Amino acid sequence: MTDIRATATPPFRLSMLVNDQRYRSLTFQVIVFILVMAAAWWLVDNTIRNLALMGKSFDFGFLFQRAGYDIPQTPIPYTADDSHLRASVVGLLNTLIVAVLGCIAATVLGVIVGVSRLSKNWLFARLMTVFVEIFRNMPLLLWILIIYAVFTEILPPPNAFRGEAATSGMILFDHVALTNRYTALPTLGMTNDPGSLDLGARITFNWATIAFVVALVGGWIVRRMIRAWAQDVQDRTGSRPTTWWMSLAVMILPSLLLIWYFGLHLVPPSLQGFNFTGGLNVSNSLVALWLALTLYTAAFIAEIVRAGILAVSRGQSEAAFALGLRPNRTMSLVILPQALRVIIPPLISQYLNLTKNSSLAIAVGYMDLRGTLGGTTLNQTGRELEAIVLMMLTYLVLSLIISAGMNVFNARVKLKER
């Protein structure tokens, strides 16, 4: 028996802080901590001294002062008499509008292009490759500027639609007019308006909107219950009851009933004087920004989708065919679940990129968060520090919420290992 007591705990010497692996990382971390704290102290100290020199203070009181500027597109009621805070919220909502619209459209287009690139059709696959390479390899700013220039320089002014001998016509059965200042879209009209729910702060929701949301969510929940019941029956008896017509009915019928009840119809824009009224005039800055973000991000999503599908080995689909699954069942039960697992994580970062890239709205004068809080408000109040810090924090929270939400979705589709 060797006596190990002598070597078990050597006495602590100061040099062990550097030479002994057990303590070295601790020493290193303490040094880094001191350095980081010193740097932070240095920055804060400089900021305090600079603010004192400039005669400024660090407070967010300016947010409650009168904004005094107009915003062209206001999702919630806003006038120049409202506060800077409300202007910032309007900007944030505008950011969210273009981000959500962009994510939806980019996903649809990206999936179509990505699948088409894998098509056996030589010509079509080549065309999609050209699309992807062209949009991926040029700056987004270029596409925003080009599309905005197409809208402002090539499209006709609203008064070109006037009179008997109009030089321009509306498209989509006289429901949409593309002009060089805005895109006139039809709005939804109701013959039986149920009134609105007032949330305070002049934010209102129409009861009809709420009814539709409730109908859709309820339909979706009932559909899940139907599927669970069908699964249960299949587990017990071995044969699955036909459910597609039930699912379709619970998803669509309530909405159809609501449309009939509220008398929902499209109100096309009509030309009054020099402008379109009655419809919804969406400014070209939003349309151009949305289109550019969609096309640019779709090129990236297409590559992600293509990589995801290619990542599922051929053996998987061959095995599914060998089991006797039909092609569409093979797609939905075997290939898609495996491809989604590869597709979703990079897709999340594309959504994040799109949201952050929407701050390029400044190039076309779309009043998003950067245009209001980080633009006009900053310039009017001269509160650079507060405005930029608040803007960065807002974007950060937005990014964290998006990635958290998508991570939950990812956790549901990813491979369940043991």
Add this chain to the structure above:
Amino acid sequence: MSDTHAQTVAFVRDTMLPSAAPPIRESGAIRWLRENLFAGPINTILTILGALIVWFLVATFWDWFAHSVWNASSLNECRAIIVATWGEGARGACFAVIRERWNQYLFGFYPVELYWRPTMTFGLLMVALAPVLFSASLTIRRVILIITAVVTLSAMVVLGAPVGWLIFAALVLGAGLFASERNITWMLPFSLIYPLLGVWFLWGGTLWGPIFVLVGPLLGWAAWRVLSRVSPLLATVAAILVTLLFWLLLAGNAASDAEALLPLSIEAVRSDRFGGFLLSLTIGVAGIALSLPLGIVLALARQSDMFLIKSLSVIFIEFIRGVPLITLLFVASLLLNYFLPPGTSFDIILRVIIMVTIFAAAYMAEVIRGGLAALPKGQYEAADALGLDYWKAQRLIVLPQALKISIPGIVSTFIGMFKDTTLVTFVGLYDPLKSMSDAVRANIEWKGIYWEPFIFVGGIFFLICFGMSRYSMYLERRLQRDHR
């Protein structure tokens, strides 16, 4: 056996039939068309759709391109020429604006008589990059260096470079070519000092500045040599301290004193004269060169066992990735005055480079972290089993494999960063895309010209970004070690 046949069968053929030609449907162009374009109803519809798209694009843009004018001094003159040549109502491109203003798109407001300096800088950049980028293939290196030499020298002659500098550039290019043929490692010292040389060529001023910047690390190395026998740790700390102290306390004064003794300066160019692709490339190349090492450090820190290091790097990476680049650029242009000691201020291009670098480094760190995570655990364990310490294990075993896995992601980050250099327009710098086009359109002659500058600038961006992505594919193939 054969007897039975001989008796029962009247005739047995004992030679092969000559093989017939395949049916027309199954050979040549027709088969290709049938399989690739008309394989079924959906396929045929797609082909027709594709053909319609191509026809639409050609019909819309063909005559615009075909009627392009390259020789005019204003947009109105362009339009007059188009109408005179192709009749009333004809549309045409006016590429004359590129011919007239190419120098602004490439060099910004850099002094015209000094255009040869950026040209030489980027020509020599290829010499500095060749041993790093094309270390494996002598042929590729030879071709690239010869093309670079011819293009750079002829461009310098055209742009009116002084004879002394022409000879200097020719010597460097020739030496690079010679070293590349004989022994590639001879090129590396030039690659190492190139960043300082490049900065000096672009901004001008005294050569003593870069020289004394270089002296700092040399002194640090000397200190390390002296002390490394005593204690490696002490030596490292001393090397870093000596370098930093020299830079902070001595370098500035030494440079101005040396300049007073022996003037070695070329004409200085202020940062606000930079613009166009000169600005994009300066920011892009600097950002690429700096963000890769920073990204590696951040990725390693995020994988570290040390809690504090790991959390700091997670906070940094997630914060940078959570905000748009534009807001960081605004911090650089508006807020840095708050964070620095009162009265200090430094160059706006340098601030932008720093911001672009940390932005790209955060993304790079995530890409490399993916590569580190993809490495089998056995590799780390094998390194431990060999008794390698942390840095040796990372340098010799982990990083070479992890970086190889992450090449596509790294290059995508580079491409994204190079495209993002256009955002400097929002902090008042003259990027080629927006600010420069606006500046050109501000002249009465070119008011209202949109598409031609966009095509020119977009085309150059496409060439560079597409080139980078092709290079990453080449590198992946070259580094492929698995057998298929």
